[in-house]
């Protein structure tokens with residue numbers, strides 16, 4: 001029975017218009033509880049698979065995946081999405097984009113909606129708060145990006161290796177007073193892992209650490225640069241390019257040109273504005289390619305979930 005009914009049939013059987021059915025299926029407002037329940041009862045009774053049939057009616061692809069980014073304005077996530085999209089298109093998948101804003105509740109709502117729409121698979125940019133229990137029913141059709149979770153496929157960055165490469169490079173250039181701007185430890189990867197790697201290097205080489213962990217925003221890099229710079233500081237390592245962009249504005253305003261800037265990112269904006277920066281590429285583009293390939297293999301039953309770590313490299 002599934003997929004033989006159309007939205008028009010559901011509308012007729014429920015005694016409502018097509019647009020009302022569409023609103024119910026998309027979980028939009030403007031429909032009374034009673035009507036919603038009536039339409040849902042008909043949908044359930046006939047095992048109606050809304051998205052697929054709606055797409056088929058429009059003559060579009062029947063293969064759909066979702067990409068849930070944490071922030072639509074993230075430079076790093078966009079670099080991963082840029083390689084993901086062509087990989088999906090090439091295999092006939094229509095990707096839809098959603099945003100979580102680092103909210104576990106929004107992820108849950110998005111996943112519920114995607115489940116109702118019978119989507120093929122999901123790439124989810126993970127973060128602290130996205131737990132295995134939230135993802136239970138998605139084990140075979142989800143790839144986590146930037147975070148791992150037991151039993152799930154994931155593509156992660158080598159946060160520790162990235163910082164180590166930068167510290168080794170700065171140290172080899174003779175820097176012995178290296179400050180750090182990062183992200184709070186509540187963020188397990190960009191925050192804790194990168195900061196821990198900085199601290200471990202300082203300890204191994206008997207360097208005095210000087211750091212601030214304000215957050216991910218550019219403004220925070222700008223505002224905290226002053227707190228971590230001492231008269232003898234010769235290098236400033238930032239956990240992300242975005243923080244480094246903020247810090248560089250501060251250095252420029254203060255006319256400080258004796259501090260070598262370094263950061264994790266290698267984003268085109270950073271390289272254009274500051275070609276002199278020492279940078280590590282965590283492999284955003286490669287992560288996007290691998291996440292898409294893994295998801296396509298998984299949903300077609302040709303691969304089981306596996307955990308991939310992209311090596312970082314100095315640019």
Ligand SMILES: O=P(O)(O)OC[C@H]1O[C@H](O[C@H]2O[C@H](CO)[C@@H](O)[C@H](O)[C@H]2O)[C@H](O)[C@@H](O)[C@@H]1O
Pocket residue numbers: 070073074075076077125126127128145146147157183187188189190191216239240241242243264282
């Ligand atoms: O400033 P951005 O270009 O957005 O880069 C900052 C970091 O973004 C990513 O980490 C953050 O989002 C992850 C989900 O994509 C999440 O798991 C992590 O906890 C967040 O810190 C990216 O993974 C990092 O490499 C970027 O440095």
